[in-house]
Amino acid sequence: MPSLETKLGMKAVRSLVRQRRTPACLSAALVSLTWATPLFLQPKQDPAPFADGTTTAGIHFVHQRGASVKKHLVETMGSGCAFLDYDADGWLDLLLVNGGPTPDSPTFTFRGHALYRNLGNGKFTETSAKSGIQRIGSYGMGVAVGDYDNDGYPDVYITGVGSNILYHNNKDGTFADVASIAGVSGSGWSTSAAFFDFDNDGYLDLYVARYVDYDYRKTPHCAEQNVRTYCHPKNFASVAGRLYRNLGNSRFQDVSKESGIASLDGKGLGVVAADFNEDGWMDLYLANDTTRNVLLKNNGNGSFTEMTLLSGTGYNSEGDAEAGMGTDAGDYNGDGKMDLVVTNYDLESNALYRNEGNWLFSDDRWLAGIARADHSLLGFGTGFLDFDNDGDADLLVANGHVLDNADRVLDEIRYSQPVQLFENKLGRFTENGPFQRFATPVPRVGRGTCFGDIDNDGDVDVLINNSGQAPTLLRNEAESGNWLLLNLTGTRSNRDAVGAKVTLVTETGSQTSQVRGGRSYLSASDLRIHFGLGTSSSVKSLKVTWPSGTEQTFENLKINQILRFTEPAVPVRQSRQ
Amino acid sequence: MESVFGRIVEGRVTWARNRSAEATLQDSSRTASALAPRTSLTGGVSVIRSEYLRRSRYCLCLTIILLSQPWFLQAAESTIERIYSVAYEAFQQGNLTSARDQLIQVLKLRADIPEVHNLLGVTYDRMGNGEKARQHFEVALKLNPDFLEVRSNLAQHLVSGGNLQAALALVHKEFKEPDVHYLRVMALRRKKAYSKALEHALETTRLYPDYPLTHLYAATELQFRGELQQAQEHYEKAAALGENTPTVRIAARFGLASTLAKKGDYEAAMPLLRSIISSNTTDIDARLELGGIFFKTGAYAEAIRLSEEIISIDAQEKRAHFLLSNALRRLGRAIDAEKHFRIFQELEKTSSSTEKGKPAIYAKSRD
Numbered sequence: 021m022p023s024l025e026t027k028l029g030m031k032a033v034r035s036l037v038r039q040r041r042t043p044a045c046l047s048a049a050l051v052s053l054t055w056a057t058p059l060f061l062q063p064k065q066d067p068a069p070f071a072d073g074t075t076t077a078g079i080h081f082v083h084q085r086g087a088s089v090k091k092h093l094v095e096t097m098g099s100g101c102a103f104l105d106y107d108a109d110g111w112l113d114l115l116l117v118n119g120g121p122t123p124d125s126p127t128f129t130f131r132g133h134a135l136y137r138n139l140g141n142g143k144f145t146e147t148s149a150k151s152g153i154q155r156i157g158s159y160g161m162g163v164a165v166g167d168y169d170n171d172g173y174p175d176v177y178i179t180g181v182g183s184n185i186l187y188h189n190n191k192d193g194t195f196a197d198v199a200s201i202a203g204v205s206g207s208g209w210s211t212s213a214a215f216f217d218f219d220n221d222g223y224l225d226l227y228v229a230r231y232v233d234y235d236y237r238k239t240p241h242c243a244e245q246n247v248r249t250y251c252h253p254k255n256f257a258s259v260a261g262r263l264y265r266n267l268g269n270s271r272f273q274d275v276s277k278e279s280g281i282a283s284l285d286g287k288g289l290g291v292v293a294a295d296f297n298e299d300g301w302m303d304l305y306l307a308n309d310t311t312r313n314v315l316l317k318n319n320g321n322g323s324f325t326e327m328t329l330l331s332g333t334g335y336n337s338e339g340d341a342e343a344g345m346g347t348d349a350g351d352y353n354g355d356g357k358m359d360l361v362v363t364n365y366d367l368e369s370n371a372l373y374r375n376e377g378n379w380l381f382s383d384d385r386w387l388a389g390i391a392r393a394d395h396s397l398l399g400f401g402t403g404f405l406d407f408d409n410d411g412d413a414d415l416l417v418a419n420g421h422v423l424d425n426a427d428r429v430l431d432e433i434r435y436s437q438p439v440q441l442f443e444n445k446l447g448r449f450t451e452n453g454p455f456q457r458f459a460t461p462v463p464r465v466g467r468g469t470c471f472g473d474i475d476n477d478g479d480v481d482v483l484i485n486n487s488g489q490a491p492t493l494l495r496n497e498a499e500s501g502n503w504l505l506l507n508l509t510g511t512r513s514n515r516d517a518v519g520a521k522v523t524l525v526t527e528t529g530s531q532t533s534q535v536r537g538g539r540s541y542l543s544a545s546d547l548r549i550h551f552g553l554g555t556s557s558s559v560k561s562l563k564v565t566w567p568s569g570t571e572q573t574f575e576n577l578k579i580n581q582i583l584r585f586t587e588p589a590v591p592v593r594q595s596r597q
Numbered sequence: 598m599e600s601v602f603g604r605i606v607e608g609r610v611t612w613a614r615n616r617s618a619e620a621t622l623q624d625s626s627r628t629a630s631a632l633a634p635r636t637s638l639t640g641g642v643s644v645i646r647s648e649y650l651r652r653s654r655y656c657l658c659l660t661i662i663l664l665s666q667p668w669f670l671q672a673a674e675s676t677i678e679r680i681y682s683v684a685y686e687a688f689q690q691g692n693l694t695s696a697r698d699q700l701i702q703v704l705k706l707r708a709d710i711p712e713v714h715n716l717l718g719v720t721y722d723r724m725g726n727g728e729k730a731r732q733h734f735e736v737a738l739k740l741n742p743d744f745l746e747v748r749s750n751l752a753q754h755l756v757s758g759g760n761l762q763a764a765l766a767l768v769h770k771e772f773k774e775p776d777v778h779y780l781r782v783m784a785l786r787r788k789k790a791y792s793k794a795l796e797h798a799l800e801t802t803r804l805y806p807d808y809p810l811t812h813l814y815a816a817t818e819l820q821f822r823g824e825l826q827q828a829q830e831h832y833e834k835a836a837a838l839g840e841n842t843p844t845v846r847i848a849a850r851f852g853l854a855s856t857l858a859k860k861g862d863y864e865a866a867m868p869l870l871r872s873i874i875s876s877n878t879t880d881i882d883a884r885l886e887l888g889g890i891f892f893k894t895g896a897y898a899e900a901i902r903l904s905e906e907i908i909s910i911d912a913q914e915k916r917a918h919f920l921l922s923n924a925l926r927r928l929g930r931a932i933d934a935e936k937h938f939r940i941f942q943e944l945e946k947t948s949s950s951t952e953k954g955k956p957a958i959y960a961k962s963r964d
Binding site: 050220330335337338339369380382386388391392393395396430431432433 | 786920
């Protein structure tokens with residue numbers, strides 16, 4: 021006798037099939053009609069706005085994560101990437117952080133991190149060995165880029181499990197590890213990092229997020245359906261991040277305690293530095309995994325005050341702390357204020373906090389459409405970008421599960437996952453269909469993601485470091501509008517102008533952006549400010565507010581060009597209180 | 598159209614909706630079980646009395662003794678009734694430890710009353726002790742194989758534990774086919790096969806288009822997936838088809854209201870929530886949803902009022918303290934806000950520790 025399940029199920033199915041069976045001749049007619057449909061009757065396919073240009077660009081790096089049977093959590097969390105012009109030739113180069121072996125990894129040849137020089141002709145060439153940045157140290161996680169000594173060449177900070185490395189740019193294509201001398205070696209499991217000038221003294225300081233207190237020898241045995249898996253972070257204690265103050269003499273001082281950073285509890289993965297209340301002091305937002313995210317107000321006196329609770333950016337609207345991974349700040353609704361995006365775990369939704377001003381944010385993930393996306397995806401790298409140059413901030417999210425055996429232990433959730441591109445349409449986001457189908461047709465295990473215009477053609481390209489896989493370089497091929505790319509150089513402010521705010525007015529409206537520190541997940545993006553201008557034929561005015569408080573206004577600027585602005589040596593107008 | 602599972606929906610409305618739509622699904626097994634005692638509810642105590650008397654007939658000696666000692670019978674009966682009443686009251690108030698202790702007291706006096714085992718099973722289930730819950734459901738079923746509520750509870754408990762076959766084996770002819778489908782949907786969710794669960798729920802709506810619960814299940818799945826327009830349509834169907842079944846109607850209205858709120862249509866959501874609140878003065882979820890809308894629209898005083906109402910109903914409701922804290926902060930009442938935030942944090946710690954080991958259908962995949 022069949023089981024009740026079979027009996028009922030089959031009965032229903034059979035009855036349905038009987039009702040809906042289509043005669044064979046009709047089926048054949050339908051099939052032939054479909055095939056015979058002329059091309060002009062088929063709906064027009066929008067072209068994919070990006071194309072995978074990894075291989076054609078000459079990037080052959082494959083991330084090594086050192087997967088072991090012990091399932092050390094570090095093996096699945098990395099790694100990051102960066103866009104930086106390390107040789108100051110005007111073309112963005114790229115850096116891919118490699119993972120490494122853990123004590124229990126099977127033997128393999130670790131190839132170190134990868135630095136690729138942009139040849140300016142669409143090709144990149146690997147210069148890792150020559151640059152000295154390849155050094156194999158701790159397990160590689162994230163990267164921050166900043167000219168901490170204001171010498172005009174970007175320096176590189178690579179975080180890891182154990183100690184971190186500060187590579188000083190020697191201006192000749194090589195780097196020297198100065199972490200110990202500079203006092204930023206750190207300890208424990210460091211993740212994302214951000215260069216930003218928190219005390220506005222003209223030198224970039226450094227925030228380093230840290231994840232959990234992890235000991236390779238004490239990793240617990242965690243399982244899903246009796247299969248060993250990577251452990252939930254709840255199995256490990258959280259550790260506070262670190263804040264290093266740049267003393268201006270190539271030395272940093274750990275000011276975590278004095279600033280209040282050391283007392284914060286959280287499992288830090290993502291960080292973005294931006295000025296959320298427009299008082300001229302850069303604030304911090306930290307995306308934490310399973311503990312509440314943290315928003316810190318810069319008091320302007322070397323300390324920070326936690327604004328998480330007032331702002332409503334620590335939890336979802338139900339009061340649940342989510343699994344924050346990556347984060348970015350950007351003005352998605354065009355009101356001039358920095359909003360926040362946070363990527364989260366599967367079955368959660370990515371968060372979008374709209375800045376209402378006065379440290380109040382509204383969780384608008386549903387209203388803005390972000391929460392309607394596929395809940396089976398686990399987001400890591402993310403960023404606001406105007407991919408189609410239409411004048412508003414779109415969003416990109418790189419996804420990939422943490423469980424490398426997800427396909428086996430979870431029913432529908434996959435380890436490799438697609439990248440998502442959300443197009444902003446008047447403050448509401450809709451997923452760009454052609455992007456997923458054509459630009460990233462093969463799902464990957466996305467992690468660190470960085471943004472920048474690698475070919476100086478006025479649109480934003482994207483690089484994703486995929487865990488245990490080759491990276492994805494997405495060249496922007498969107499049919500897009502006009503643009504402007506601003507390269508800011510500070511003199512009284514930090515040379516990278518991190519913290520500078522730019523407001524631009526065209527005939528169609530105004531836009532605001534800031535040079536942010538950190539962003540995304542474990543990654544560093546192009547510091548140039550990109551504006552999509554849509555159909556605007558000129559820029560009526562453009563105001564730069566430098567971190568020093570100096571303001572400069574420019575009028576009637578031509579579009580579709582890269583502009584370099586240098587901060588006046590003498591203050592023009594002090595706007596900061 | 599009545600069914601045992603129909604009462605599950607009643608459970609959702611009554612207390613499972615004290616969570617988000619997702620969490621409601623997550624805990625549908627708890628919810629379902631929890632309903633069963635409430636369905637005998639109209640007179641839980643009188644049920645016990647009749648059961649007590651019925652079983653007494655089988656024990657001649659005892660009958661003689663009892664007949665000869667009517668005061669004894671009355672006293673014992675009255676004691677059981679009293680303790681059960683206290684237990685039930687505690688259960689309703691969410692005081693599970695007390696409910697459990699009282700029910701164990703009842704079992705010490707009489708161990709063969711299925712309703713007591715059922716309620717104890719539900720209590721254990723809510724406390725996260727699945728093994729004990731299962732044991733008591735099984736005893737209850739053994740004592741009364743025709744006890745449909747407990748059969749439903751045990752079936753859903755088994756599904757939550759991933760044992761669909763055993764659950765289906767428990768399901769008798771008297772269960773409606775859509776309910777069996779619902780068990781399958783639950784089982785798929787348990788396996789984190791959300792697309793399949795949704796597919797199955799939608800298929801069930803096609804097979805049984807006039808059965809309101811199928812639309813309700815499908816709408817809940819759709820809402821979770823962010824398919825708000827479709828969710829709205831199914832909630833509307835469920836509400837229309839279940840117009841004469843208060844439990845279904847209320848559940849559908851709540852689902853519809855929360856979907857509309859997610860879409861930003863606050864004007865349409867608010868009257869629905871108000872109607873639920875007016876029909877159930879202790880409804881927490883509708884108040885939370887409405888409070889959330891007030892908060893979003895800047896009506897902080899109203900959000901505070903609703904949060905305080907919820908806290909007066911259930912002081913342990915952490916989301917009410919969270920909402921209250923946020924609304925108070927927005928009105929500049931930082932000290933009060935801080936106080937409620939601390940309570941929220943304490944409750945957060947407690948809930949995360951007590952929920953350990955509970956079946957979590959919508960758990961994060963790494964939980």
